[in-house]
Amino acid sequence: MKSPKALSTLGMAMRAGMLATGDEIVLKAVQKGQAKLVIVAGDASDNTKKKFRDKCSTYGVPLAIAFDRAALGHAIGKSERVIIAVTDSKFGQMIASHLSQHSEVDNIDQSTGQQGQ
Known part of the structure; x- marks a missing residue:
């Protein structure tokens, strides 16, 4: 399994109530400034990837394209x-640091200047 630390940290974040899932809920979290990191499954549609790449860029939210939909779901139960x-x-910072160390990440943008805050 690739990047088990990122997946286990996602599970911890879920248990702590610090995740939002689903297209509309995540979109609202991005727009309201609540999202600190967005993860899109690598097997998501091109339209979904583009939609969230654009929204995250507009709102200055780091975006990672990683894993597949089954691995993401399994990680959060x-x-x-x-x-x-x-x-x-x-x-968000912990997961992004784990993801940036692994090759399955297609895109991670941390140029928002929010690191270390």
């Missing part, structure tokens, strides 16, 4: 998930 927002900055 739910059915398959295509999109997840981490709503806690510490969890």
Whole structure:
């Protein structure tokens, strides 16, 4: 399994109530400034990837394209998930640091200047 630390940290964030899942819920979290990191499954549709890449860029939210929908769902104890927002900055930083060390990440943008806050 690739990046088990990122997946286990996602599970901890879920148990702590620091995740939002689902297209509309994540979109609202991004727009309200609640999302600290958005993760899109690598097997999501191109439209979904583009939609969230654009929204995250507009609102300055780091975005990672990682894993697949089954791995994301399993990590948080739910059915398959295509999109997840981490709503806690510490969890977001931990997960982003684990993801940036692994090759399955297609895109992670941390140029928002929010690191270390």
